[in-house]
């Protein structure tokens with residue numbers, strides 16, 4: 290008899306708990322959404338609301354890059370391509386290529402950790418949608434330039450504002466302007 | 474009214490065609506709306522806005538989805554059995570649509586001395602027809618799983634086979650209970666049996682059967698919590714993993730059509746079909762005709778409220794096409810009010826009043842139907858999926874004995890004359 294009672298009690302419990310569950314989900318249905326509508330109904334541009342340490346698309350301030358290739362060696366998926374040419378006459382080394390394939394990069398940040406200068410860093414930009422994935426190959430060096438000397442001890446290096454470099458690239462490559470923010 | 478118009482209006486073919494149109498409206502035309510509804514309901518339950526960018530309330534999103542499905546590449550996997558692979562989705566869809574044939578959308582009305590009803594086929598074994606046809610859906614699902622040459626599909630197909638067969642028994646036995654209560658296999662007579670007070674409804678006549686029926690229905694339609702057939706976290710998409718483009722679309726639509734059939738059938742078996750409880754005591758001898766202007770007024774009010782909401786500047790800033798949508802809604806509201814006025818003028822013209830009462834009945838059925846459709850979505854975002862062994866245990870150890878017990882109980886009650 291006990292088993293039978295348990296059997297029907299279980300059926301009763303099923304109905305009650307099912308009702309409980311449905312009531313919970315229904316109450317959620319009536320509450321205000323907690324998510325923010327991306328991209329055009331945020332209080333500010335989304336990039337401005339990201340935390341300081343978030344890892345957006347990479348950018349290299351080539352003016353200060355020494356061409357040491359530490360970053361390229363660190364990258365686990367080889368998406369940084371660096372070519373340094375040595376001029377035998379003037380004994381100068383110049384950077385002829387510094388490409389980052391942002392379409393492949395997984396934003397692990399190993400390259401940034403490796404960079405002794407700090408010229409390679411994450412920006413906060415992330416809206417890099419393109420019609421052609423090859424456009425995400427960001428060419429930071431357009432014409433050969435002599436590599437920078439490492440800064441002396443105690444010397445402060447002034448980098449370009451964070452994000453300004455990669456944003457220029459993105460526009461040239463055809464990304465849509467960043468979300469306006471604050472609209473409507 | 475000329476002779477030929479009378480003969481058209483009283484011809485059973487006319488009403489069969491109209492009933493078919495009705496079924497298509499609720500299924501094929503409704504599917505884009507249902508998908509939108511499902512996504513929106515899911516989103517709101519999870520406290521996010523959901524699709525709301527394309528068209529007012531994001532409604533155009535559904536059409537965009539449909540177009541996307543239609544123009545996608547149709548891939549047939551290597552090693553698949555091409556014929557079976559092509560036929561499987563057709564079986565699912567055809568089976569789901571066929572069951573609509575016996576659904577009565579309205580009660581009998583008198584037109585020029587003849588009795589007509591909005592029903593495609595008045596089979597005298599109506600409910601058996603539905604059970605027989607819908608149990609063939611399992612062939613579509615299993616064939617799809619088998620012919621795809623994919624292990625996940627295979628698993629999905631196998632699960633479908635086991636699950637649908639085991640729950641069909643409980644479903645059939647629950648329906649047997651209802652057949653005992655109503656003493657008929659005809660669906661329209663079943664609905665007729667629920668006329669009168671609220672307690673005439675199948676729900677109150679046989680609550681246990683309702684419980685079994687609901688659970689088995691969810692299992693039959695492969696909806697959560699019984700969606701092991703396509704459990705996306707376990708076997709990718711189950712039986713339709715290898716389907717793309719419109720063939721996938723057929724499965725997808727088949728699922729919704731199946732849900733629609735189940736929802737309609739739930740209403741017909743347990744929730745009084747097209748009847749309003751206490752209609753005769755509350756609204757006189759021709760309750761549905763009397764209710765007609767109120768139904769139309771309610772429709773107009775709903776449309777106007779929606780139109781007002783969409784045309785608010787806040788909504789207009791969100792989406793495009795709001796004013797067109799609002800204009801359509803206002804037009805619908807106007808039409809409804811016009812019909813209500815016409816009823817006020819011509820309510821003593823017998824055939825017009827009869828048609829009006831039919832419209833009311835269909836409206837009542839559709840409102841109940843929409844609630845049960847919503848229940849599918851609601852439950853989907855409430856209950857987690859069963860494990861396979863739990864599913865089988867529930868099916869064979871709980872549902873089956875319960876259904877048998879229900880038959881025994883109902884028989885005794887019917888014999889004792891209490892039902």
Ligand code: SF4
Nearest residue numbers: 364394395397398400
């Ligand atoms: S973030 Fe990681 S993946 Fe991207 S370039 Fe740097 S090392 Fe490579």
Ligand code: SF4
Nearest residue numbers: 354355357358360404
């Ligand atoms: S970005 Fe940094 S690590 Fe990479 S080559 Fe330049 S200085 Fe070296």
